[in-house]
Amino acid sequence: MAHSGDLEAAADLFQEGLPHIVFRLQNLELFLHMDKQLLVRRNLLTHATVRSAPLTPDPNTARHADFLTTRVLLSIARFQAR
Numbered sequence: 001m002a003h004s005g006d007l008e009a010a011a012d013l014f015q016e017g018l019p020h021i022v023f024r025l026q027n028l029e030l031f032l033h034m035d036k037q038l039l040v041r042r043n044l045l046t047h048a049t050v051r052s053a054p055l056t057p058d059p060n061t062a063r064h065a066d067f068l069t070t071r072v073l074l075s076i077a078r079f080q081a082r
Contacts, residue, residue: 029055
């Protein structure tokens with residue numbers, strides 16, 4: 001988008017994805033959980049199993065991660081529909 005001169009659309013897409021990036025980078029284990037979940041929901045992986053890790057997201061964190069992932073997927077769908 002930015003390369004084609006549509007800087008506003010590129011900035012909008014970045015702003016839509018930024019909360020997901022910031023939230024999942026709180027720690028490595030959360031990043032792995034959320035990244036795998038995103039890949040499963042995009043049908044790029046069959047399951048989101050991660051190796052044994054000290055972190056198991058609590059229900060509130062899992063809900064918020066799901067909310068942010070859903071928003072990212074909607075952004076991806078809008079981008080692909082252009």
